[in-house]
Amino acid sequence: MRKCDLTVVTGGSAGIGLALARRLGRPDGQLLLVARGVERLAAAGHELQCETLVADVATQEGLTVLATRLSESPRIRLLINNAGGPFRTPLLDHHPDEASRAIDLLYLAMVRVTAAAWPGLVAARGSIVNVVSVAGTVATGSAPHYAAAKHAAIAWSRGLHVEAAAVGVHVLTANPGPVATAAFPHDRLRNHRWLRHAVITDDRCAETIVRALERRRAESFHPEWWRAAGVAQAVAPGTMARLARRSRERFG
Ligand SMILES: NC(=O)c1ccc[n+]([C@@H]2O[C@H](COP(=O)([O-])OP(=O)(O)OC[C@H]3O[C@@H](n4cnc5c(N)ncnc54)[C@H](OP(=O)(O)O)[C@@H]3O)[C@@H](O)[C@H]2O)c1
Numbered sequence: 021m022r023k024c025d026l027t028v029v030t031g032g033s034a035g036i037g038l039a040l041a042r043r044l045g046r047p048d049g050q051l052l053l054v055a056r057g058v059e060r061l062a063a064a065g066h067e068l069q070c071e072t073l074v075a076d077v078a079t080q081e082g083l084t085v086l087a088t089r090l091s092e093s094p095r096i097r098l099l100i101n102n103a104g105g106p107f108r109t110p111l112l113d114h115h116p117d118e119a120s121r122a123i124d125l126l127y128l129a130m131v132r133v134t135a136a137a138w139p140g141l142v143a144a145r146g147s148i149v150n151v152v153s154v155a156g157t158v159a160t161g162s163a164p165h166y167a168a169a170k171h172a173a174i175a176w177s178r179g180l181h182v183e184a185a186a187v188g189v190h191v192l193t194a195n196p197g198p199v200a201t202a203a204f205p206h207d208r209l210r211n212h213r214w215l216r217h218a219v220i221t222d223d224r225c226a227e228t229i230v231r232a233l234e235r236r237r238a239e240s241f242h243p244e245w246w247r248a249a250g251v252a253q254a255v256a257p258g259t260m261a262r263l264a265r266r267s268r269e270r271f272g
Pocket of ligand 1: 035075151
């Protein structure tokens with residue numbers, strides 16, 4: 021790795037993205053954090069003594085700003101596609117915009133930011149971490165647009181892993197389970213007698229993602245036992261639908 025190699029973290033001002041940036045640091049290169057909110061981003065940049073860029077990756081305008089910055093870096097060693105947020109509107113409320121907003125942020129932003137970073141990633145034979153979700157592998161009743169967009173993201177990320185390997189770029193699809201963050205507090209789970217053990221911290225999530233990246237894994241779950249949820253969805257979809265209905269009744 022060269023000193024000028026860039027690491028980019030979208031959604032790097034809070035939660036999992038900031039925890040990843042803290043763990044990766046910038047020992048041998050530059051670090052660029054991207055988010056919309058100026059204050060949190062400035063605080064993160066100050067803490068990590070790194071560059072920040074205010075950009076909404078779900079909009080064309082934000083993508084243009086980011087693409088312009090990335091074009092100035094000939095070598096990108098790591099891109100972390102992490103920007104995201106909850107989309108909890110129930111399907112039956114029929115908010116037509118909610119589906120496209122979820123797709124724009126949770127799926128298309130990954131595709132578009134990756135395209136903008138691609139020349140630099142290929143030049144550095146770098147890596148990409150796509151922060152997707154266990155919700156991309158199972159049916160959930162509580163946030164259907166979120167789950168649908170994460171299903172799209174996971175399929176794309178798995179495909180990209182294969183294509184990118186041909187030019188020496190490594191792609192990790194990282195699927196966290198519940199992580200306690202500002203946008204996803206998981207209060208009901210955290211207040212439950214035993215389900216609270218299913219919720220991990222952003223730092224724990226980041227630690228295990230970095231480990232999976234160092235081992236050059238294709239896909240990881242955080243914690244790893246969440247992999248079983250996708251297997252159960254494939255072999256017992258009826259049971260998973262029943263569990264999703266019960267969990268929705270209980271946890272909303
Ligand atoms: N927490 C969980 O339980 C969990 C589980 C599985 C997967 N995930 C995924 O992990 C990722 C990070 O979530 P988190 O829990 O760490 O949430 P978080 O603490 O709210 O952090 C989200 C980050 O993304 C940024 N962001 C949101 N919308 C953006 C946009 N349009 N353009 C640029 N930046 C944007 C936020 O800053 P601004 O709001 O200032 O832009 C913030 O820096 C998301 O993709 C989420 O779906 C989370």
